[in-house]
Amino acid sequence: MTIKPLSKEFYSFMIFFLSISCIMSVIQSTALVIIGSQMMGLQSFDTWMWLVLFVIAVTDGTLIRYLWHNDYRLAAVACLMSTSAVLTQHVLILNRELRVFYQEHYHVVASVLFATAVLCGLSLVFTKAGKKRWLRLGGTITVLVTLLLAITFVLYFQTGEGGTKLLIDKTSRWISLFGILPVVCFVIHFRLENKRLAVTDNAPAQTAPALIKLAAFLGLLFLGFNFSVEALRYSRPFKPSAADLRRSKAMEDYHFVDKSGDSLPYRLLNPLDYDSTQQYPLIVCLHHGGAHGKDNMQQLSADPAPFLMELPTRTKYPAFVFMPQCPKGLGFSGAYGNASVDSLVFRTMRELLGRLPIDRKRIYVLGISGGGYGSWHFASVHPELFAAAIPICGGGDPQYGPKLVNVPIWAFHGARDKMAPVSHSRDMIAAIRKAGGKPKYTEYEFAGHGIWDKVGNEDIMEWMFAQHKE
Known part of the structure; x- marks a missing residue:
């Protein structure tokens, strides 16, 4: 049975969207290489991801139609499974409520993505579709790249050493750049198919495909430009x-170096009118994700640091303020198996406790966003150390609830937070209360992620300084 060929307009449509996919892959992969997962914090990220979702749906849908039309049924089904997994991942990331599920089941989602991508690639190699040289090559590259990414994924979560995690993460980013090669193979394939197709009529182009192409082009032009510029500015x-x-002139610049050679940049603010014969509280101030680096400067402008450095605050609440800076690619909490700098921070704290007149009954931790997750984590793993914790738009592991029963906690979160799901704070508070604790919790009903201005107006310092170990 002779299969009627698809129209030249179909191939033109397919080539156009594959080309758009190539450009978008280059933009996103480059952003991933230069700033990593921090790109999820860009203001343009959500709109960019909606465009990516749209282009994937159209491109893969058209490819599946081609495979099915040419009786490559197994390949079509396999590609449909892979596309469904990718689209599901994007929806989970973009939806505020579903993002919690995505974060908690990231390993499962990733496993499904890897498995379906390998299955799709193999179907283009070992089924009838493999008779087409460029489809077969595209499938082969898909399998190889996916397997390499899967290996780095497993290695990343199996190692506990921060430096090794960073190296694996960087390797994974560079491997992702090669994900564009299968798309290039498909472009070549469809161009060759289009050349073989004789012109049978001069029917005018249909309106709907033309409008879809125009929407994709304009979206790439404007949203792609905004995303690229913001990513470059961030880098x-x-x-x-x-x-x-x-x-910076008001604070000493330090670098703690442990026996293995790992270093942690940090700033230390002495109490106002410092008297070495007196003991003072220690405030551990953890910055948000936008201040990561090694310049030992950015954390000074990241909330809540400026508030703690203000003269009225220092006058009324004299204390040592310890401001570590987390290197890029690491975090304060190690949430969801990510690389963490927590052990290095604790070793630095031990060094500070050994040389400064710190009141060990009045050690406090507070932070926002990534620092909020760090605050929950620090208090959870060392509840005996902290007299109080103020985690702001963060989260932790509810299994630590019983350990936090006797740690005074005042947590804050915005109900409409798209960066850090509010359920992360709610779950921690619920776990502590279930275990018999009485943590304070303030949730701002109409606020999103940027809630520091509201928190700063609360009596957090008065409450915090009233807490001390027995």
Whole structure:
């Protein structure tokens, strides 16, 4: 039975969207290489991801139609499974409520993505579709790239050493760049198919495909430009402002280096009118994700640091303020198996406790966003150390609830937070209360992720300084 060929307009449509996919892959992979997972914090990320979702749906849908039409049924079904997994992942990331499920079941989602991608690639190699040279090559590259990414994924979560995790993460980012090669193979395939197709009529182009192509082009032009510019701006070296330089003069610049050679940059603010014969509280201030680096400067302008450095705060609440800076690619909490700098922070704290007149009954931790997750984590793994914790738009492991029963906690979160799901704070508070604890919790009903201005107006310092170990 002779299969009627698809129209030249179909091939033109397919080539156009595969080309758009190539460009988008280059943009996103480049952003991933230069800033990593931090790209999820870009303001343009959500709109960019909706465009990616749209292009994937159209491109893969058209490819599946081609495979089915040409009786490559097994390949069509396998590609449909892979596409469904990819689209599901994007929806989980973009939906605020579903993002919690995605974070908690990331390993399962990733496993499904890897398995379906390998299955799709194999179907283009070992079924009838493999008779087409460029489809077969595209399938082969898909399998190889996916297997390499799967290996780095497993290695990343199996190793506990931060430096090794960073190396594996960087390797994974570079491997992802090769994900564009299968798309290039498909472009070549469809161009050759289009050339073989004789022109049978001069029917005018249909309106719907033309409008879809126009929407994709305009989306790439504007949203792709915004996403690229923001990613490049984020990747530029930090340039301290006059306020940053002024703050830095008030604080000592330190680098803690342990026996293995790992180092942690940090700043230390002495109490106002410091008297070495007196003991003072220690405030551990953990910055958000936007201040990661090794310049030992950015954390000074990241909330809540400026608030703690203000003269009225220092006058009324004299204390040592310890501000570690988390290197890029690491976190304070190690949430969801990610690389963490927590052990290095604790070793630095031990060194501070050994040389400074710190009141060990009044050690406090507070932080926002990534620092909020860190605050939950620090208090959870060392509840005996902290007299109080103020985690802001963060989260932790509810299994630690019983250990936090006797740690005074005042947590904050915005109900409409798209970056850190509010359920993360709710779950921690619920776990502590279930275990018999009485943590304080303030949730701002109409607020999102940026809630520091609201938190700063609360009596957090008065409450915190009233807490002390027995």
